[in-house]
Amino acid sequence: GIQVEQSPPDLILQEGANSTLRCNFSDSVNNLQWFHQNPWGQLINLFYIPSGTKQNGRLSATTVATERYSLLYISSSQTTDSGVYFCAVITQGGSEKLVFGKGTKLTVNP
Amino acid sequence: NAGVTQTPKFQVLKTGQSMTLQCAQDMNHEYMSWYRQDPGMGLRLIHYSVGAGITDQGEVPNGYNVSRSTTEDFPLRLLSAAPSQTSVYFCASSTAGAGNQPQHFGDGTRLSIL
Numbered sequence: 001g002i003q004v005e006q007s008p009p010d011l012i013l014q015e016g017a018n019s020t021l022r023c024n025f026s027d028s029v030n031n032l033q034w035f036h037q038n039p040w041g042q043l044i045n046l047f048y049i050p051s052g053t054k055q056n057g058r059l060s061a062t063t064v065a066t067e068r069y070s071l072l073y074i075s076s077s078q079t080t081d082s083g084v085y086f087c088a089v090i091t092q093g094g095s096e097k098l099v100f101g102k103g104t105k106l107t108v109n110p
Numbered sequence: 111n112a113g114v115t116q117t118p119k120f121q122v123l124k125t126g127q128s129m130t131l132q133c134a135q136d137m138n139h140e141y142m143s144w145y146r147q148d149p150g151m152g153l154r155l156i157h158y159s160v161g162a163g164i165t166d167q168g169e170v171p172n173g174y175n176v177s178r179s180t181t182e183d184f185p186l187r188l189l190s191a192a193p194s195q196t197s198v199y200f201c202a203s204s205t206a207g208a209g210n211q212p213q214h215f216g217d218g219t220r221l222s223i224l
Contacts, residue, residue: 001169033212043200043215081207086152088213096160096207098139102152 023087116216133201
């Protein structure tokens with residue numbers, strides 16, 4: 001099956017710093033989503049981004065489907081950005097199975 | 111609007127016991143799914159449903175049963191709990207399909223099997 005690799009696995013930042021999280025996938029995908037799991041365990045959908053670039057406040061995401069990767073940018077990080085960031089993909093061919101990467105754990109220190 | 115509601119939030123079982131994890135959504139979503147989350151493993155798909163009366167297996171279906179008699183509810187059944195099923199379970203839903211719409215997650219059920 002498809003492999004989804006996220007890097008780095010862990011990231012520690014000082015408040016105000018910028019960061020880039022990467023998601024590589026091994027096969028062609030129909031779609032890609034980014035999620036944030038907060039320290040209380042809640043999962044929030046950040047972006048639904050099969051291709052191109054989207055922005056939402058301090059967060060933006062870019063997916064280059066032809067090169068099989070996606071990037072999540074966090075600017076001016078805040079302590080509330082801490083948590084685990086997951087990307088998840090759907091393979092082409094009509095699959096309804098969302099496959100998650102193992103996540104990047106982000107810690108933002110005050 | 112409650113979104114996706116999972117019950118219970120916490121549960122401890124003994125090996126061999128059975129139980130049902132409940133998942134309900136009030137958004138009239140067609141697609142519903144169950145995941146388990148283990149340390150260092152991310153989320154893995156257990157079962158999913160594209161509509162009432164239709165279910166299919168995900169990546170790790172063994173030891174779990176599901177049914178979808180209504181659009182709103184998608185219960186997950188453990189028939190004979192095993193310690194390997196200790197995990198955090200998440201239910202998710204979307205308007206149509208897993209990849210065509212954003213997934214909405216419940217708050218999870220933390221399950222321990224002794």
